[in-house]
Structures are given as structure tokens and as C-alpha cells.
Amino acid sequence: MLQTGVIDTYTPYSVIGGKPALEEMAQLPQADLPFDINDIHIEINDRGCAIEVPLDENEQLYGFGLQFGSFTQRGLRKQPIVNDNSLKDLGYSHAPETFYVSTKGYGIIVNTARYTTFLCGSNKKLQQAEQLAGTGSSKVATSTEELYQNRENSDKVYIDVPGAKGIEIMVLTGPSLQDVVKRYNLLSGGGCLPPMWGLGFKYRVKGDASQEDVLQYARYFRENNIPCDILGLEPGWQTATYSCSYVWNKERFPDHKAMIDQLKKEGFKVNLWEHAYIHPSSPIRAAMTPYSGDFLVWNGLVPDFLMPEAREIFTNYHRGLIEEGISGFKLDECDNSNIGTGSATWCFPDMTQFPSGIDGEQMHQMYGSLYINTVDDIYRDMNLRTYHNYRGSGLFMSYMGGVLYSDMYKHKDYIQALCTQAFGGLLWCPEVREASSEVDFFHRLQTVLLSPMAMVNAWYLRYAPWLQFDYDKNGEGIFLPEAKQYEDYTRTLINMRMQLVPYLYNAFYAYRSEGTPPFRPLVMDYPEDERVMGIDNQYMIGEGLMAAPLSDNENTRIVYFPEGTWYNFYTNEKYEGNNEYEINTPFDQLPLYVKEGTLLPLAEPVPAINEETTFKLHCKVYGTSNATCQLFEDDGVTYDFEKGKYNLVTLTAANGKVDLSRDGDYNLNRYEIADCEFIK
């Protein structure tokens, strides 16, 4: 860690940073920085803080949190600023981070909540000019694109932190890029382990649904044998939005407690939408007033979550909601509309002053994190894990059981974010709403089922989008002619997700215990393969699976297979590594590929997961006769595993069969082997 000058009172690490998992960090291999740490220059001047970090000719950079529009970051100017829209490739996002990692095996965290600009080799300084004399070309550009393409290639990353009077820089080492990311995640205590039911299917119902509507949605899933673990309620559950009262609307929900109980009986968890802007009619409005920023959002108070008093008021009220049986929240609009249009300028201004002394700019960079921490701490105190949705995040949030989402809704960007999320300890949900065609719909559904959260967000749809993906027709209740068939496909696909739950749960355990992102781009697993360096539309899931989603209306896509042999999950077709194949995936299959040597345990699908759920495993062993697989076994809902209440289950394939053994004395047998299959 480098420190210069007067550090800001509130930094992401001081405010958000979790408890480092020191033991686990110590188990990572030691590595040296590929440059002398003294070559990082920091200057404090009138403007703020100016930083220079060396950059080698041959390295590629990734990171800056959740990013859309760019995957490799070298040559770009990046501004990791919280915004509800990515604005091309400039760095704005729901969950940006002042953190990048390099293929040379190191990472740079600038521990600031100020709006920071990174010039990632995109700009040259005068001091480098000597080398350049005479490099001018006399070719005359005759198109605007030609004029303005970036033609620079600098040997420094320049970082601009205006307003800072001092700065903290954390330098992480590898040796590998994946090690850097692991170290980063462990710095915040490791990745999150969601409750097991969180890995099931979530459906968010229409915003104005009533109690009866919600129960009707629930019946729909159970009667049609479509698995569903979570129903999400949108703004209509409250007496007032926007901003929020946090009070159940008696007109729509005459007896919400009865509804929650009924849903619980049917195996559903209930998730509630809200945001942190407190409506004049809210019961906590008056108490919160002294602990709020001096600007309003949608006439709502902006609680200063840096004030213990604000957290307490918010927590005490929300505990009541949770105790009635709410399993988690969707925390909306905790990002910002920093850059968009002048007319859609919601959220508190950067000039907002908060009682804690922080300004709006710095609060924006941490607001989502502070908000979800406040809500999640209630669950932690109750020894309950959960798996929220939230829309603003940043540095040091890997430990948080929450998944980001967005309104942007461009499928290619959503797939790319499944790659970029991994560099910053984040989880991303490429949620499905309406679609432009059946191809578009099923490609989106396939992608979301191969993501951290399998969610259909039908907040403005009356019927499930597989019955009618068109917004207007859905509202009119006009179903697709193929509705029944598409419902069958959907059931098949969601069942497939349910089959993967034990495998995914273990991938999350690796995230928790080792910092390994459960969903990550190929460059983390194949750092030596230059052809994967730019691949942002395929990703690894756990150790043995690779996803390659189709997007938009394409009927086939090119899939690149890294070294080794790979198998089509459905057809068992083999693909030789270091090659590209053009592949079609039908609507009722997932674009999923298995690495040779993998023992893949597939659960018999269940309609929903609870503490007692046991999984009958059909094991598939790919291209080998000897393989192992680990599964994590605990109650699935509490933090008791942190006190050792869990088993590590090992599946071992040998001699044409698969055996199960347990390490741990936790008294629960969740997994049993049904059968196995060896694929040559």
C-alpha cells in the first residue's frame, strides 16, 4: 500500500472494505511486481492527485468493475463513475471500480470515492516526446472516423483524482491474473455464498400486482411444474412510490402476512422492491430528516448511511418487514443518473452535503454499497444469508450476497458484463423482460440461466414473457400461437438450471473460500492463450463448464475452445481445443460446454429448494475414467458454515462408477448418487 498526503475521511476501503481473509490469502502463491514499486509516482497538486503507473508494451488491462462496451481496457480513457447507463466504453456503470488488473499479474486499486480518470496508455506525455520525433504521417484522412481513432500508445497509466489532497494506492500481486483477482476478493473476506435457494429461479411480478395476482403467479408455477424459488414484488406493494413509504399497501395487499405465509407453504421466498429515498408519508421520514443529505430525490429523503443513527432508523424499520418473512430486497436506483440527459436527472446532485461531512460525489460512488450493507446487516444479525438484487456497487463488495442488474437491456452488453463482473468481485444478472422475437427471447433466457441469478424481471408484463414476449400484446393478454410449446421449452431450460444448482453452489463456495469467481472470462483460466485475451462473450462457470451464449437474432455463433477437448453438454459432440466451431443451440438447450476431465453432478430438478432439499445426482464423467468433483454441504441458509457446520463432499469416478465421500461432521446428507455415465 502506498500513501501520500491527507487521505479522505471516507474511502471505499475504510467504509466498505470487509474483513480480509488473511489465512486464505496466505495460501496464495507469492509473487513479485513486474516493475519497481517506486516507479509509481504520486503528485499532490492544486488540482488534486496525479498518479503514474508503469505500463509494459505487451500487457493488457482489465477491470474497472462492472463494465459494458469494453472488455480489454488498454488504450482507453476510463472514468469509473457510478451511472445508470454505460455511455459506450467510457467506464460509467452501475458498479464501477477504481481498480484494474494486468495480464502481467498485478492489480492497482486507487482507494478513493472521488470521480477518477484512468488514461490506460491512451495519452502520451511531453517527456516521452523525444522518441517520437518524425513519426508524423503525411497521409490525409478523408473520413471523420479515421480522424478520431486513437493513435496513441503510452508506457504509463496516468490517473487523475481531482479534489484529492492525498491518496492511498493498493498494489496486488499475482503471480497470475486470476491470483490477483482472488487476492482482491479475499481482501474483502472472500466472495459471497448465496443461500442455496438463491441459485434457483426468480420471477419478478408486474409492478401493480395485487395480493391475489401474486398468489395466482405462484399457482401458475406450481401447476405447470415450472421451478421457481423466489417471487419478487415491485413498487406496488407500497402505499407510495416514487419515493418510498415502505408501508404495505392495504388496497392491493389486504393481508400481506397471510400471503407471505401461503407462499412460504408453497415453497416461495418473497423479495421486495424498494429504493433508499424516503417518501414524506413514510413512518421513518421524520426520524430520518436530521440524518439525510440536503437534497431530495423524488421528494424523498436521502439517508446518510455513514451516520449510525441513519442506519439504525432504517434497520429498525426494515427488521419488521424481514421478520414477517421477507427473504431479500431489490434495492433500486442506488446508482445515479450522472450522465444521461439533462431532463432525466434523478438522484441527488454531486454538490449534496451530508451530515457525516461527505459530499454527493463521494457518496454516489459508495451509495449502493452502503445501502445494501445496511439492509444485509439485518439478515446477518439474524444469521440469515440472502441474495438481493441491487443496482449500485463498487470496490470491496465481493462478500455481499447481491447481484447487479440494469435497464440498459442490450443483450450483447449483458453477456459482456458476465465477463467484466469477474475482475471486480461483482455478480451480474442479465435479467430477461420482453423480447423482439422468439430467438431474442430464448437467447436471453439461456444467458440468464447461465448467470449468477436466474431471473425473469417481468415488472411491466402481465403474463410470463414465454407466453408473449411482446410488451403491448402481453398487456392485452394476447398469447403467442406457440405459447404452450415455448412454455415447455422454458420449463426444460429452468429445470436444467435446477440440475446445475449443486455444481453452482460449490463454485460459489470456491468464491467464498478461495476468491475464485464462479463466472469468469476465459483469460482467467487460459492466460497463456493470446486468442482468449479479447473474448468477452464466453465464460467459465466453475471449473469444468464453459458458456457461449447466443445473442440477439443470430442462429449460430462461433465458439472458441481453449486447449484440451470439450464436449457439447447435450449432444456429447467433441470439440478440439485451440479451434473455433460454428454452433447452433436449440431453444430448449443451454449453450453449455464441458471440459475433458470433468465430473459433472446433475441434480434431479426440484420445484424449489429449502433447508431439507436433497439432491439425487446423475453424474456425467467426460473423457476420462478417473475424475473428482467437490460439493459443498451445509444448511444452505445461515452463516453456521463459518463456524465449521458443513461437509465437503467428494465425488470420485473410478472403475466405471462414482463414489461419494464426506469430509466434515455436519449432520446433513444433501447429496446422493443416482447413477453415472462415462462419456468418451
Place this chain on the structure above:
Amino acid sequence: MLQTGVIDTYTPYSVIGGKPALEEMAQLPQADLPFDINDIHIEINDRGCAIEVPLDENEQLYGFGLQFGSFTQRGLRKQPIVNDNSLKDLGYSHAPETFYVSTKGYGIIVNTARYTTFLCGSNKKLQQAEQLAGTGSSKVATSTEELYQNRENSDKVYIDVPGAKGIEIMVLTGPSLQDVVKRYNLLSGGGCLPPMWGLGFKYRVKGDASQEDVLQYARYFRENNIPCDILGLEPGWQTATYSCSYVWNKERFPDHKAMIDQLKKEGFKVNLWEHAYIHPSSPIRAAMTPYSGDFLVWNGLVPDFLMPEAREIFTNYHRGLIEEGISGFKLDECDNSNIGTGSATWCFPDMTQFPSGIDGEQMHQMYGSLYINTVDDIYRDMNLRTYHNYRGSGLFMSYMGGVLYSDMYKHKDYIQALCTQAFGGLLWCPEVREASSEVDFFHRLQTVLLSPMAMVNAWYLRYAPWLQFDYDKNGEGIFLPEAKQYEDYTRTLINMRMQLVPYLYNAFYAYRSEGTPPFRPLVMDYPEDERVMGIDNQYMIGEGLMAAPLSDNENTRIVYFPEGTWYNFYTNEKYEGNNEYEINTPFDQLPLYVKEGTLLPLAEPVPAINEETTFKLHCKVYGTSNATCQLFEDDGVTYDFEKGKYNLVTLTAANGKVDLSRDGDYNLNRYEIADCEFIK
């Protein structure tokens, strides 16, 4: 003027502000502020400077310099930051200004070069919250647009100047909105008076044109009797671009002096493209190095025009170019690519440090102005007026003989900018390049001929766009089947521009002497008419003309006529005021309307304008038998008029004829009356 705290060393007024025209300002009517000046609150805090200005329920705001995407500014968050793209309605532009005006008859200038945010009634503070209790709606939004529309309406403008340790606020009074603008322009010495030839037609040739090509373009105009005053050369004239050597390219231009002389004989002025980033091979590179910013742009030095040494080096070199006969420059890329994409990140970073002590952020806000001032001062020293193109401007630039342009190229935005320019003492050119159809082409041509600079910018076109408006086909030399006919239309239209030159020249004299914008939106002339408050696609030209351009592929448009009677310039059709009419304008006419009571002098078109040019005037008198019109008469090229060397010519219509009289003893008779026509 309000002042608080430690004012920045470099502010727009201290750096750019011209000499106030105190005498002319004194002639404006006196007016009171509509609020107590003490109700403007200024707070200096850790973040910077926070300002509150009262805002009445019923007032509308305009301004922030050249703006695209919004005309009325109330309810918006505006960030007047220099950028090469307007990014919707957020305030970014080539020439933004921290200056707004109100329909209540006052203007607020925040005299800072820092990136400033104005919340124009778009955000409410907690202190206003009491009034709001219970205003929440329980209607549930079911679309994203519905969610994020701005629903605030505050009684303050909040202004955020991060990084400032003090601030200067200049408050201008009316009484009318137009008076505020006049006062603002006079504060910088009044508006510019271009050389008379600057109001003729300008054609910019293809970037890679050779000496022979340029002469060929010149012959084309003369042989085909299409008026043209100025030929502009693009980057190809230099030995190296991008960045710039400023050295004539001997391969393309074996004898540029002979070419310039030849063009002069044929009545052409020559304008040269350049930008202020100095190529390694430039003769001024070495000398400029110590007076440049510490970042390069396209490997070019960024001269610190705040340093007298930098100005001197740049000036001494450019004087040589000018003395060879160059009549003006196109100063490109002196704006910024602040927000756009991370990959097209040209221009110096905000963190750049300059020898004068200014940082990149503040330099950006003034760079275009400093650059054109440096170049224009050479002309001023030579007692020569000119009329540059330039791409970055800001506060206090009304005195500058230069017109802004852009790459954005959306015709509706370009028309809107002809309205927004007027609030900030700016001039805008909606230049024509290629087009998507003949309708698009002629509508664009009509608009640019009714703008401050009548320019076709064919920098990437081999042939004139009226022969082929399609980029690719133009490059292949494939002419339109209607090329000859379109050339005829074009000639007719450009001739019409030439007919207007005396009228326009006088409108610019009013700009110079009284501060009245020659092109201005209707709200400046009809402040009592609520229906014009939002009209951003019609504008006044001088006192008696109104333009209502058609855009894109529309064949007709709705034109609103304010009070009084109006005439179609071509058909003499009458339109009654306070009404809308749907009007079609053929390709060979301009969308031009004349106000009742106007004496409109129309010159016989000339191929080009020089110091000796005389104008035979055909006078048209609309809807009255008695009318007058003033014309300004001077050498048309020097600043001698400032020493009284000019005449004011008055045309008087009475008794069925028009008489001409002169006030002044300048020995030149430019104008004579050919005939007159009275239109009832």
C-alpha cells in the same frame, strides 16, 4: 458583480473578456433585478463553491452558450463543458458558457473556467420539503420512461463549482431578455463585424486537394457563375497532420504563393485549416516545447497560450503565412473529446499541467477562445478583419470574427443551434457536407445560406455535393442524373444569399454597435408571446426577416408567425400573425419571411466581394408606403470604421419611391438604388 473567497488566477473574464463598450452599454435602458441580489447565496466549502440563485415559478431560462438538444433550459441539469459532441441535452458543446438568461430580464454569469453544473430548477432541497408533505402518488409506473421523467420543480437554480476556492458572479439586468443579451455582448466590446466578403459563399475543398485541384475548383465557380468568396484548404496543405507542421506541402503545392496570387486575381480569399497541436517536424516545435502542456495530442505539443512566449512564437510564425495572402483560418479540434467513447480520446487530459499554472480542465474551457484570439490578434495588428471558422469557444467571445461548426451533422440540431447561439454572443455555421437525399441536401443548403456563414464544407468530397450528395458515389465521380438542374438551383440559392449581403452586413453592424444578435430566436423579439418561448426552429435575421428552415426529408413544415402581418419572400403571400401555417418551400427558394413595414434592400448578386464592390439595390417595401432601412458603409475589410471611417446610409421609402441618404463623410459610395417595389 458578487465576489467571494479566493478567485482563480485565470477566469474567462480576466483571460478572454474584451474591452467593455461602456458608452453603448450606458444607452441601454436601466432595469432592476426581479429579486433581491442578496438572495443569491454563495458558500465555499471543502468540495468547492455552491451557489443558489432564486427562480420564480413562471420564468423560463435560456443560454449556456451554444447548445444542442435543448432550447429552454428550465428543469434541466446543465453542464456547460467543452466537448465535441452535445450528448443529448446535458450542456456539453463546442462553445458552452456558464451563463444563463431569464425571461424575467436578467442574466447570471458564473465567471469560472471550472467544470460547473447548473441545476435549473431540476432538484429540490430538503429545506423546501415542508411544502411537499403528502404529495406522493400511489400510481405505479409500468414503463422505464415513466419512472425516470423529471418530476421536480424547484424555486432555485443550484450551481456546483467543484474545486473552486472562490467565485465571481456577474449579474446582468434587462429590462428585456434581449437587453440582457445586448448588455452581455457589449461587455465584450459588442458583437463582431466580419469583413464584407465573409458574408459571401465559402467552399472548403477536399482534404487531399493539390494546387492544381484548388485552381480547378476556382475555375468551376467562375465558369459556372456560382458566387464564391472563399476557398478553404483542409489538412493536405501541410507537410504533416495530425498534429500540424504548419508548413506548405511542396508535393501537393509546388508554388503556393503563385496559387494564392492567382486566386486573388479571380476574387477568391484563401482560408487554411489547422489545429493547435504542434507536430515534431514543425519549425516551431523546439521553441514551443518549454511553453507547452505536459501532455501531447496526436504527438503534438499543446501550446500554453496563456504564456506570452507561446503566443509570440505562434504569432511570429503565422504572420508569415498571413503575409503571403491567407485571409483566415479554420481552427479545428480546439474543443475537446471530454465525453464520447473511451477509445476516441483525443485532446489533452484534464490533468494536464501547463507552464502558466493552469490545469487541463480550466484550459479546456478557454482553449478555443485563447487559440483564435492568438491568431486573430495578428490580423488586428495588421488592421485586417477576418472571419475564421473555429470549433471551441465560450464566454465573452462576441467580438470575435469567427463562426463555430461541428461534426455532429444532425440537421435539426444545427437549426436549433442557430437559435441557441444568440444567447451567448456566438455565431454558428450549420455547414453542409454530404446528404441522404436531394431533399436533405437542399434543406441543409437553404439553412446554411440563412446563417452567419454560408459554407459548404466538402473536405471529404471530390465534387460539389449538389452534383452528387452521396459520399461514395461522389468519390467515384458518378454524378446525379439531375446534377445540372441541382447546380442551377444551387446557383439561384447562393445568388439569393449574395442579394442579402448589404442587409446582413447592417445586421452585423447592429451586433457590433448595439449588441443585437443578427440571428436570434423569436423569443428575443416577441417576449410577450408565450407561443414563441419554445420555438427553436425559426429565427429572426436582422430586424425584418424571419427564417423557418425545413429539415431532413419533410416536404412542408409548420411556421408560426408572431403578431403583425408577414410576407412570403418569393410569392408575396400574406400570413396573419399569431397563427400557424403549413408551408412548402421549393428547392430553389429560401424559407424566408418578411415582416410588414420592412424596407428590404436586395443587391444584384456579384461573384465575389472586394473593397471596391458596389451594390445595386432593388428595394422591396412590405405592407406600407413609408419605411426606412439603414445600411452600413465602410471599406469592408479594416478596423478603420472604429475611427469613424464609415457612413450610415439610410434608405427611405415614401411617395412610391425609395431615396438614399448618407450620414458620415467616408469617401465611398457602395450602395445605389436600382429600383423599388411596393408590396401590399
